[in-house]
Amino acid sequence: MKLNGGIFIEAQHKGLICIVLSAMGFGIMPIFAKIAYKGGITPETLLSLRFILSGIILFIYLRLSKVSIKVTKRDLMYLFLLGGVLYSATAIFYFYSIRYISTALSVLIMYTHPMMVALLSNIFDRERLTVQVLMSMTVAFMGLSMILGDSLVLKVNTFGILLALATAISYSLYIFISSRIIKKVPSLVATAYISISAFGGLVGLGLAQGNLSLNFDTTVGIPLVGLVFCSTIFALVFFLKGVEVLGATKSTIISMFEPVFAVVFSMLIFKETLSFLQLVGGIAVLSGAVMVMIMKEKVTEVSGGQEV
Incomplete structure (x- = not known):
């Protein structure tokens, strides 16, 4: 029993690290x-x-791992809809907001x-x-009001704030819809298809707006490699490995460290700062988000349901 308990704890620690x-x-x-934007x-x-x-890298990885990439026509249609519309919208709103x-x-x-x-x-x-x-949501939205209220006082770019809000809305729609219509497709396979379809959606948007251009400095190469490997491939693989051990809800709660890392990195690298009210509001938003997920996990356990 002690041995099994030790193995279980070790696995939990590995899941947490992932x-x-x-x-x-x-x-x-x-x-x-x-950093890439500085290269034009x-x-x-x-x-x-x-x-x-x-x-492309994900499909190669799946092929080498001998994982089937076959999906039904229905799921394929939904995957391209999710990637080409909602996920690409989320990405473009977020990348423009910053x-x-x-x-x-x-x-x-x-x-x-x-x-x-x-x-x-x-x-x-x-x-x-x-x-x-409801209480958790109230805490989070009060935090949001603090962030937005102080941002207006400090004359922070209103368009940037609206883009960040659009990011939250489009991402919530992406999560809500994808969890209900894509139920049998493995996460890594779904991500590969969504990535390709998001590429299609963004190319279409870029061509329509005339913003698609390969006229940029070679300095873009390093941050691009970082985006592809560190912030997409490795981040996703580590998350899925963690989910295998800890489960989806616990992993999602722990992944709330993501905005903390983003804030810390931005402060260290770009010397960005938050006002006291924005900082308090940010803590309230993250606390409310964590509490919402914990409460939803308890409801799922009581009802005997399973998360998709």
């Missing part, structure tokens, strides 16, 4: 983007290159998405909002 490394990889993503690349071009390279406001501010606003998902579940799935969940 999720923290994943959060670090995702958290440094906007840093790579901001547009968000549409940067994201298009990120997704096509990530998609051009107008600080990374720290953008990521904190974006992390109101768990509350938005809870609201969508209540409206469309009639998922009951418990008193605890």
Whole structure:
């Protein structure tokens, strides 16, 4: 029993380390983007290159791992819809927002998405909002009001704030819809298809707006490699490895370290700062998001349901 317990604890620790490394990889993503922008690349071009390279590498990895990439026509249609519309919209809103406001501010606003998902579940799935969940959501949205209120006083770029809010909305729609229509496709396979379809959506957007151009400095190469490997491939693989040990909900809660890493990295590298009220608001947003996920896990356990 002691031996089995020791193995279980060791596995839990490995799962925790995997999720923290994943959060670090995702958290440094906007840093790579901001560095790449200095080389003259547009968000549409940067994201298009990120997704096509990530998609190709993922398909090669799946092929070498002998994982079947076959999906039904229905699932394929939904995957391309999710990637080409919702995920590409989320990415472009986020990558544009950090051009107008600080990374720290953008990521904190974006992390109101768990509350938005809870609201969508209540409206469309009639998922009951418990008193605890409502209180958690209230804390988070009060935090958001602090962030936005102080940002207006400090004359932070309003367009950047709206883009960050659009990121949260589109990402919550992506999570809500994908968890309900893609139920039998392995996460890594789904991500490969979504990456390729997001590439298609972003190329179409870039061509329509005339913002797709390969006229940028070679200095973009290093942050692009960082985006593809650190913030996409490795971050995703570590997250999935952690989920295998800890489960989806616990892993998602631990992955809330991502905005913390993003804020810390932006402060260290770009010397970005938050006002006291924005910092308090950010803590409230993240606390509310964590509490919402914990409460939803308890409801799932009581109801005997399973997360997709």
